[in-house]
Amino acid sequence: MSLRVYNTLTREKETFQPLEPGKVSMYLCGPTVYKPAHIGHMVGPVIFDTVKRFLQYVGYDVTFVINITDVDDKLINKAHELGMTVKALAEQMTEDYFDNLRLMGVDSVDKFPYATDHIGDMLEMIQRLVDNGHAYPLDGDVYFSVTADDDYGKLSHRSVEQMLAGTRVEANNRKKNPADFALWKSSKADEPAWESPWGPGRPGWHIECSAMSSKLLGDSIDIHGGGLDLMFPHHENELAQSESASGKCFVRYWMHNGLMQSGKNTGKVGGQHDKHGDTSAEDQIAGKLAGSAGAESVKTAVFAHQHPEAVRFFLLSTHYRSPIDFSLENIANTAKGLEGIYRMFETVERICGTCPYSIEVPTSGENTTDLSALPAETAAELTALRGRFLDAMNDDFNTGGAIGNLFEMRKCINGFIAHNKLDQQATAEQKAGLLAAITLFRELGQLVGVFRKPIEKTTAADDGLVGGLMDLILELRADARKEKNWAAADKIRDQLKALNITVEDVKDGPARWQRG
RNA sequence: GGUACCGUAGCCAAGUGGCCUAAGGCGAUGGAUUGCAAAUCCAUUAUUUCGUGGGUUCAAAUCCCACCGGUACCUCCA
Numbered sequence: 184m185s186l187r188v189y190n191t192l193t194r195e196k197e198t199f200q201p202l203e204p205g206k207v208s209m210y211l212c213g214p215t216v217y218k219p220a221h222i223g224h225m226v227g228p229v230i231f232d233t234v235k236r237f238l239q240y241v242g243y244d245v246t247f248v249i250n251i252t253d254v255d256d257k258l259i260n261k262a263h264e265l266g267m268t269v270k271a272l273a274e275q276m277t278e279d280y281f282d283n284l285r286l287m288g289v290d291s292v293d294k295f296p297y298a299t300d301h302i303g304d305m306l307e308m309i310q311r312l313v314d315n316g317h318a319y320p321l322d323g324d325v326y327f328s329v330t331a332d333d334d335y336g337k338l339s340h341r342s343v344e345q346m347l348a349g350t351r352v353e354a355n356n357r358k359k360n361p362a363d364f365a366l367w368k369s370s371k372a373d374e375p376a377w378e379s380p381w382g383p384g385r386p387g388w389h390i391e392c393s394a395m396s397s398k399l400l401g402d403s404i405d406i407h408g409g410g411l412d413l414m415f416p417h418h419e420n421e422l423a424q425s426e427s428a429s430g431k432c433f434v435r436y437w438m439h440n441g442l443m444q445s446g447k448n449t450g451k452v453g454g455q456h457d458k459h460g461d462t463s464a465e466d467q468i469a470g471k472l473a474g475s476a477g478a479e480s481v482k483t484a485v486f487a488h489q490h491p492e493a494v495r496f497f498l499l500s501t502h503y504r505s506p507i508d509f510s511l512e513n514i515a516n517t518a519k520g521l522e523g524i525y526r527m528f529e530t531v532e533r534i535c536g537t538c539p540y541s542i543e544v545p546t547s548g549e550n551t552t553d554l555s556a557l558p559a560e561t562a563a564e565l566t567a568l569r570g571r572f573l574d575a576m577n578d579d580f581n582t583g584g585a586i587g588n589l590f591e592m593r594k595c596i597n598g599f600i601a602h603n604k605l606d607q608q609a610t611a612e613q614k615a616g617l618l619a620a621i622t623l624f625r626e627l628g629q630l631v632g633v634f635r636k637p638i639e640k641t642t643a644a645d646d647g648l649v650g651g652l653m654d655l656i657l658e659l660r661a662d663a664r665k666e667k668n669w670a671a672a673d674k675i676r677d678q679l680k681a682l683n684i685t686v687e688d689v690k691d692g693p694a695r696w697q698r699g
Numbered sequence: 700g701g702u703a704c705c706g707u708a709g710c711c712a713a714g715u716g717g718c719c720u721a722a723g724g725c726g727a728u729g730g731a732u733u734g735c736a737a738a739u740c741c742a743u744u745a746u747u748u749c750g751u752g753g754g755u756u757c758a759a760a761u762c763c764c765a766c767c768g769g770u771a772c773c774u775c776c777a
Contacts, residue, residue, distance in 0.1 A: 256775080341702055341773075365775055388775060411704085416774050441704085442771075500724080501712065506705075506770070513725095516711060520724045526738065571722090575713080584713045587723030594740090601732095601740040669734055676736080687737045695738085 186241065188406075189504065189579045191414060191437040192338055196579055201405045202435060206244045208400040209235060212392060212409040212417065213249040213295065216276035217258040220283045222481050222494070222509060223410075223443045229495055229632070230440050230503045230580075231408050232289040236630050237576050239291075240548050248294045248399050250392060251277055254375055254385055269375055283481045286491040288632045296395045298386065302377045304394040305386045308428050309366045309379075317427040321357060323369030323382040329362045332423045338437060339415035364420055366390050389420040393428070402429040408438045411504075441506040485511075492633055493518035499582040499631050524593055525638065531596075531621045533692065534605050535614045540637045542618070544625045548573070552623040557616035561599050565623055568592050572627050582631055589627060596620045606690060657686070657694050664688075 186199040201207045211231045214224050228249065235245045252258075253273035262272045284292075309325055312318035317331045329335045329343055336342050343362045365387035370376035376383040396404055402425070409418060418437065425433035485494060488511050497517040501507050528539045545551055551569070554562040568588045575584035599620065600606060605613055628634035656675060663671040676686045679696070687695045 339702075339772080344701095362774080368775080412772070415702090415772060420774090444770075497711095504704090505712095508711080513711060516725045519726095523724095523738090530739085575722095581713075584722075587713060590723050597739060598741090606739085664734085667734070673735070685737075688733080689738085690733090 186238075186577045187579055188436050188438065190435075191439050192434070194340075197436070199436065201243065202403055205242070207238050207246070207406065208404040209245060209247045209406040209408065210392070210396040210400060210404055211247070211249045211407075212413055213251050214276075214280055215252040215255045215257055216273045216280060217255065217261040218276060220276075220280045220481050222485050224280065225283060225287050225289075225481060225494070226443055226498055226507070227408060227410060227440055228284055228289045228292070229287055229498050230582075231406075231438075232291045233499060233582060233631050234406070234408075234438075234580055235291045236632060237580065240546060240630055241577075242547065242549065245291075246293050246400060247291055248296065248396065249292050250395050251280075251295050251297045252391060253277070253297050253299050255388070259374055263373075286481075286486060287495050288492065288635065294399060296399060298391040298395070299375075301391065301395050301398060302386065304398045305390045306367075306377075306379055308390060308394045308397070308424065311428045312366065312424065315427070317424075318366055319359065320381045323384060324365055325367035325381055325387075326358055326363040327366050327420065327424060327427075328359055329364075329423065330360050332427050335362075335423050336419065338419045338422050341415070364389065364416065366424070389417055390424060392417075393421045393425040393433075397425060397429065402431045402433070404434055406436045406438055407434040408440065410442055411439045412442055414439055438503075440503045443507045443509045485514075489514045489518060490638055492638055493521055496521055496586070496631075496633055500586055501583050503580060503582065520590065521633075524589075524634070527593055527597055528621070528634075528637075529695070530600060530606060531617055533689070534600070534609050535618050537618060538637070539621045539625060540634070542622050542625060544622060544629055546626075546629065552619055552626050554616075554619050554623065556612060556619050557599075561595065561616070561620070564595050565592060565620060568595065569623060569627060576630065585627075586631065589624070589631075592620075592624050592627070596624065653684075653696060657696065660686075661694070 187196045188199045189196045209231065211227055214220060231247065231249075235247045238245045251273075254269065258269055258273060262269045265272060281295075284290075309318065312327065313320065313325060316328075318325055318327050320326075343360065367379060367381060367384050367390075368387055369382055369384040375385055377385060396407070407418070407421075414437075418439075422433050493514055497514045498507065500517060532538050554565055557565070568591050572585045572588040575581040575588065578584070596617070599617065603609070603613060605617060609617070625634050656679070660672050660675040663669075663675070679686055683698055685697055685699065689695050
């Protein structure tokens with residue numbers, strides 16, 4: 184089965200075929216770094232990180248770029264408000280963004296270009312547009328002329344007339360057409376400014392992505408991603424600028440992810456770019472989560488409640504084009520499912536003596552895990568599940584469908600353990616088979632970017648003291664159980680439960696414990 | 700007003716013309732296991748059903764129409 188991708192431009196799933204065989208260029212619109220990243224900012228990066236992982240798995244050499252918008256009206260206003268320089272605020276917020284990406288396991292991005300590092304490239308592109316009649320200067324500004332572009336509107340599927348029909352505000356009547364948009368804006372005093380042929384100013388709102396993607400990935404790129412909210416006007420304008428400047432097809436596959444919504448509020452909390460739109464809804468979310476007003480970083484707002492891996496898994500458990508209902512309850516639900524997988528890892532480690540996380544995992548479908556050590560029937564079942572997992576991914580990156588197969592694999596592996604009573608006794612061959620099974624599981628898990636490293640060990644003590652005390656207590660309880668002193672054993676377990684520590688007995692081994 | 704999107708079990712969610720007498724997770728119920736639990740395994744959990752009503756088709760959750768309900772976007776200088 185070959186990869187099919189839904190292209191917003193054609194509104195159809197198309198067979199994926201990159202411009203250059205074996206290579207894929209991918210650009211994702213990144214954030215305007217004027218405030219801490221919120222959970223919605225994580226949606227795009229997580230999805231496209233997953234897209235890259237899968238493309239690599241099926242053999243492509245992928246270059247993945249996310250831009251950082253570090254000059255923009257919002258940024259300027261916010262910096263003024265805080266009494267900071269634009270640069271300092273941008274740097275601080277970029278760090279926060281990176282922190283959160285790290286926690287979410289987004290580490291496949293090859294380059295994060297900054298808008299301010301590419302002003303020259305933007306000016307070049309603007310000049311080209313002015314020269315070829317697609318743009319015109321006006322009092323220190325430069326506007327893109329939508330009427331000079333005959334297929335303007337093809338991405339969002341609307342005509343200039345339609346767009347103007349709903350315009351609430353009387354547009355600038357100096358422009359040739361009210362729908363014309365700024366490529367370059369003359370700057371007021373006290374605003375960041377760069378020299379240009381049209382006077383000091385700063386770039387318009389869309390030109391950076393056009394200039395940077397062209398500079399870093401070429402005039403024609405394979406995949407351009409972003410939130411659905413960016414389709415218009417941002418991507419439409421990017422498309423118009425780029426194609427008018429280069430005369431080439433700008434993007435082969437436009438991929439737009441659904442936005443995150445919050446239950447009843449259903450306000451938008453998740454564009455990637457924050458190019459426009461008010462922020463009240465997302466502030467509400469952040470405020471609700473953080474228990475205080477004002478936007479909080481994802482780290483404090485969400486990760487304080489749920490492990491980032493659970494959040495990532497949650498984001499990928501629904502289709503990327505659908506809106507996601509964000510709620511801590513939903514993520515907690517996902518987390519419970521994950522817990523069963525972590526338990527399986529622990530069980531495998533206990534049986535095989537090998538930590539599943541330390542296993543080297545194939546990252547290419549070419550050399551997938553060898554399952555020959557397993558009984559034929561089990562191997563066949565796992566192979567079939569792997570096939571269905573890949574089929575789902577090949578069908579427009581259906582991570583939700585793929586993940587279902589991961590859980591079936593869990594059931595299959597746990598069944599293999601239970602039916603053969605491996606937790607009591609396992610032959611070398613059975614251990615090898617079990618390890619192979621868990622390797623395949625991790626091979627697929629890695630594709631959606633999870634199970635790559637152990638989450639904080641639930642049994643890990645905060646300090647030596649708790650660990651030592653727990654060892655002691657559980658030893659005493661084990662002695663009590665040996666003497667069939669159930670009253671004492673149960674009392675210990677119940678009392679620990681009251682302290683939010685769960686104890687579970689393990690056959691032929693020390694009891695397992697964890698907080699919660 | 701214009702342009703799109705969504706509505707599948709108690710909850711989350713995949714499936715978008717026949718392999719659907721609809722994946723998977725959470726939850727629930729029964730059984731195995733356990734000193735009792737937990738975990739795990741086995742089984743059951745939408746049964747003319749996929750918002751409602753029509754239609755197309757040999758065949759629809761999947762296509763078309765209407766309706767109901769929910770959502771997003773319609774600019775950059777106001």
